Amino acid sequence: xxxxxxxxxxxxxxxxxxxxxxxxxxxxxxxxxxxxxxxxxxxxxxxxxxxxxxxxxxxxxxxxxxxxxxxxxxxxxxxxxxxxxxxxxxxxxxxxxxxxxxxxxxxxxxxxxxxxxxxxxxxxxxxxxxxxxxxxxxxxxxxxxxxxxxxxxxxxxxxxxxxxxxxxxxxxxxxxxxxxxxxxxxxxxxxxxxxxxxxxxxxxxxxxxxxxxxxxxxxxxxxxxxxxxxxxxxxxxxxxxxxxxxxxxxxxxxxxxxxxxxxxxxxxxxxxxxxxxxxxxxxxxxxxxxxxxxxxxxxxxxxxxxxxxx
Amino acid sequence: xxxxxxxxxxxxxxxxxxxxxxxxxxxxxxxxxxxxxxxxxxxxxxxxxxxxxxxxxxxxxxxxxxxxxxxxxxxxxxxxxxxxxxxxxxxxxxxxxxxxxxxxxxxxxxxxxxxxxxxxxxxxxxxxxxxxxxxxxxxxxxxxxxxxxxxxxxxxxxxxxxxxxxxxxxxxxxxxxxxxxxxxxxxxxxxxxxxxxxxxxxxxxxxxxxxxxxxxxxxxxxxxxxxxxxxxxxxxxxxxxxxxxxxxxxxxxxxxxxxxxxxxxxxxxxxxxxxxxx
Numbered sequence: 001x002x003x004x005x006x007x008x009x010x011x012x013x014x015x016x017x018x019x020x021x022x023x024x025x026x027x028x029x030x031x032x033x034x035x036x037x038x039x040x041x042x043x044x045x046x047x048x049x050x051x052x053x054x055x056x057x058x059x060x061x062x063x064x065x066x067x068x069x070x071x072x073x074x075x076x077x078x079x080x081x082x083x084x085x086x087x088x089x090x091x092x093x094x095x096x097x098x099x100x101x102x103x104x105x106x107x108x109x110x111x112x113x114x115x116x117x118x119x120x121x122x123x124x125x126x127x128x129x130x131x132x133x134x135x136x137x138x139x140x141x142x143x144x145x146x147x148x149x150x151x152x153x154x155x156x157x158x159x160x161x162x163x164x165x166x167x168x169x170x171x172x173x174x175x176x177x178x179x180x181x182x183x184x185x186x187x188x189x190x191x192x193x194x195x196x197x198x199x200x201x202x203x204x205x206x207x208x209x210x211x212x213x214x215x216x217x218x219x220x221x222x223x224x225x226x227x228x229x230x231x232x233x234x235x236x237x238x239x240x241x242x243x244x245x246x247x248x249x250x251x252x253x254x255x256x257x258x259x260x261x262x263x264x265x266x267x268x269x270x271x272x273x274x275x276x277x278x279x280x281x282x283x284x285x286x287x288x289x290x291x292x293x294x295x296x297x298x299x300x301x302x303x304x305x306x307x308x309x310x
Numbered sequence: 311x312x313x314x315x316x317x318x319x320x321x322x323x324x325x326x327x328x329x330x331x332x333x334x335x336x337x338x339x340x341x342x343x344x345x346x347x348x349x350x351x352x353x354x355x356x357x358x359x360x361x362x363x364x365x366x367x368x369x370x371x372x373x374x375x376x377x378x379x380x381x382x383x384x385x386x387x388x389x390x391x392x393x394x395x396x397x398x399x400x401x402x403x404x405x406x407x408x409x410x411x412x413x414x415x416x417x418x419x420x421x422x423x424x425x426x427x428x429x430x431x432x433x434x435x436x437x438x439x440x441x442x443x444x445x446x447x448x449x450x451x452x453x454x455x456x457x458x459x460x461x462x463x464x465x466x467x468x469x470x471x472x473x474x475x476x477x478x479x480x481x482x483x484x485x486x487x488x489x490x491x492x493x494x495x496x497x498x499x500x501x502x503x504x505x506x507x508x509x510x511x512x513x514x515x516x517x518x519x520x521x522x523x524x525x526x527x528x529x530x531x532x533x534x535x536x537x538x539x540x541x542x543x544x545x546x547x548x549x550x551x552x553x554x555x556x557x558x559x560x561x562x563x564x565x566x567x568x569x570x571x572x573x574x575x576x577x578x579x580x581x582x583x584x585x586x587x588x
Contacts, residue, residue, distance in 0.1 A: 001437055001547070003559040007374055010558050013440060015373045017528075017564045020396045154358040219503050239494070244511045246495035246521060281500070 008180075011201035035051050079111040079118055086114040089178055093169030095119040095129040096154075110169045112178055117157070119167060135159045138188040139179050141172055181229055185290045186211030186297075208232050209297040215239045215249055223285070225267045230286070232297055237276070239286070255279050259299040260292050274298070314353070315359035316343075316347075316399045316411045319380050320562070321391040321419065324351040325397050328386045334379045345419035350426055352389055352415055354382055355392070359411075360445045361396045377561075384562040387523045391426065409518040423573055433567075436507065437528045437560030439539055441481070441497060444521035447487040449552035457482055487522040487541065487552075493552065494524050498546055505538045506531050509564055528565035 002234050004010065081087065093110035096103065106128050108121035138158035153172040157165045169175050180187050186209045196308040213230030216223045226248075227239035237256075239249035257277045264273035264286040273287040274295045288294050322342065329340040334355045362372055373395060384390050399418075403411040409417070416525065419426065451457035460479045464472050472527035503509055508530040517523065531539055536559075543555050 001538065001544040001553070002556055003540065003557045005559065005561075009556075010373055010440075011370060012559055014377050014561075015370055017440075017561075018376060151367045168509065218500065220505060220507055244499075246496075246512065247492050248496055248499050250493050250496040281435065 002126040056156065075207070079113070080115065080122055082115070083114070088112045088114060088182060089175070091170045093119060093167055093175075096168075097128075098166075105168065110167060110175065112175065112182065114182060117179065129165055131157065132167075133157055133179075134185070135161065135185045136179065136183050136187065137185075139176050140189055141176060142166070176230075180210040181212055183211065185295055186213075186230070186288065204252065208301070209236065210296065212288065213239055213294065214287045215241075216273070216287075217248060225287075227267070229287070232294070232301065235299065237298065237301075249284065251276065251278055251284065253301045256302045259295050259302060263297045264290075313401055313410045313412075315401065316354040316415055317357040318393050318399060318415070319353040319355075319376060320383065321430070322351050322353055322383060322387050323389060323430060324349050325387055329353060329383055332382045335375045340379060340383075343416065345416045345423065348420055348423040348427070349421045350423055350430075353380070353425045354415070357398060359398060359400045361398060366464060380562050389430045389436075389561060390513045391433070392562045392564050393567075411480065417533045424521060429567075431561050434531075435533055436563060436566075437533055438563045438565055439506075439531050439535065439536065439560060440527075440556070440558035441502070441529060441543065442526050442556040443494070443541075443546070443553045444518070445487050445491055445494065445526040445550070445552045446554060447483040447520055447522060447526055448460075450487040450490045450522075451483045454482070454486055457486070479575070484522075489554070491522040491524045494546075494550060498525055498542075499527075502539065502545075505535050505542060508566060510520070512565075524553070530563060530566045531560075533560065540572050551568055566583055 003266075007014075008103070041160070046047070048084070079090070090109050090111045093108075094105045094107040097106055104121075106121065108119050108175065110127050111118045111120060115133055117133060117136065118128055119128040120126070121128055132286075136157060137160050140156040140158070142154045142156050144154065145151055155167045155172050155176060157167060176189065180189070191208050209230070209232040211230060212227065214227055215227050215230075217226050217255065226241050228239055228244075231238045231240075233254065236253055237249070237251040238247045240247040255278045257279055259274065259276050261272050261274050263271060264285070265271075266273050268287050268289050268292060270287070270289065272291045273285055274291050276284045276298060277288065278284055286294065317335070317338075319340070322328065324342070324344040326342065326344075328341050332340050334352065335341045338355040338357075340353055340355055342351045342353055362369070364372075376395060380390065380392050386393075399411045399415045401411045403412055413439060441505040460475055460482065464475045464479070467475065509527050511525070511527045513526070521544055529539065540557065543557055547553055
């Protein structure tokens with residue numbers, strides 16, 4: 001196959017790349033109109049990109065000014081932040097109060113920061129429920145039928161000490177994904193919807209473990225550590241970077257022949273990496289804040305007796 | 311007035327004559343003002359200090375003209391850092407220290423020479439290729455028994471039931487093509503990264519509902535490896551008949567021209583080039 005340079009085929013792509021890419025000179029050299037430097041549409045793209053990076057926790061190493069600007073540009077908040085705490089997302093939602101006497105939904109706003117998950121009511125101001133993210137072990141979508149007969153997905157949150165809470169929110173799937181990328185440890189999740197009959201949910205079925213995972217992506221000039229989201233289901237381990245459109249790694253569980261942790265230079269800082277031996281592409285190197293939990297889950301997947309197919 | 315502005319096409323290694331006979335946007339003659347002692351020059355034309363504006367058609371024509379000029383010089387120099395559209399350097403009219411646009415551009419090249427040179431070296435003999443892969447949703451379920459059974463059933467049913475079955479078929483095709491696209495993406499990305507030096511994914515604007523996007527990426531490739539990328543893509547096409555592949559280039563490294571280290575060159579401290587004023 002040969003690449004084409006025929007302008008009849010490539011002009012749209014050239015317009016796109018020349019308006020969005022290419023180097024930009026040091027900004028104050030450029031002619032500006034009404035103080036806006038003329039860098040085409042790239043400034044708008046930069047703001048949109050910032051929102052994504054905030055959500056994925058990729059702004060961790062950015063300088064304070066950039067972060068403050070991006071946070072100002074991406075929405076208000078009414079949660080009192082602690083010193084250095086970063087807002088990630090807020091959405092309408094509520095907390096189910098179950099105190100033995102009553103079971104009541106208390107509406108409010110669900111706030112996710114880089115440290116806490118908080119359900120707050122503004123008037124009168126009250127923290128309805130909160131947890132440190134470090135304590136979150138499981139986030140499980142649960143579906144129930146509302147009085148009106150429609151299905152609603154709630155999030156069951158289980159903490160390290162066994163306490164549980166049921167939360168509602170306008171975008172449960174988004175909150176679940178953001179929790180998985182923000183919590184320091186990997187999260188256990190499970191069936192999104194026990195009532196759903198179509199077992200082929202397109203996303204590989206229920207996750208058994210999900211969270212931030214580093215992938216040592218092989219490259220021509222040597223492998224590169226990339227941060228992203230790992231999602232382990234009974235069928236496969238899938239790893240995706242927020243910069244890519246789709247997963248860069250899909251390891252079917254029957255392709256995995258061995259799993260071990262070993263000493264190695266890890267971008268997560270723990271000094272241990274996970275090596276997954278595969279039949280089709282040889283060893284694959286991963287790491288995480290808690291490599292042991294991932295390695296254990298991967299290994300149990302490999303050794304699990306295959307279920308008879310339904 | 312301190313003279314005209316400069317419309318900048320690219321930063322290039324200083325090779326006098328590399329732009330001879332090449333014209334730019336609207337047929338403007340191109341120049342290569344150099345920053346003495348740095349080995350660097352810029353590909354420019356003299357311009358009014360105002361950006362190009364106009365209809366979409368005008369923008370498309372000028373982008374094509376800019377690309378033609380950059381490609382012509384790139385083929386002679388083997389490396390350049392292409393600018394985005396509408397990069398203009400204006401003269402500095404400050405009364406204490408008026409500078410022409412050319413002086414400002416030269417100062418900028420000099421202050422960032424080390425970073426620019428190392429970026430140019432990294433791009434020497436490399437080209438950008440563009441790869442777009444989609445899978446045809448109907449084609450990707452051709453061998454799926456459930457899809458075939460649905461298709462067969464549709465033929466013998468009432469129009470109302472046919473509509474219902476058509477929706478089921480569409481859902482099945484969507485799920486199956488999404489799964490195929492995920493696996494194919496991981497596979498193609500890994501094979502391309504064994505050949506390309508860098509790969510950056512881009513979001514694709516235009517979508518055909520009958521297709522699932524698999525990969526849309528810009529690749530930085532040594533010119534001698536362009537053929538190897540073609541071989542990988544031909545193999546993917548052979549293995550996966552549902553794949554639709556577009557393969558564009560070779561282009562100057564538009565996507566890989568981002569300058570290192572933010573706005574200033576740490577190797578060239580600001581004070582060396584900005585003497586006390588006043």
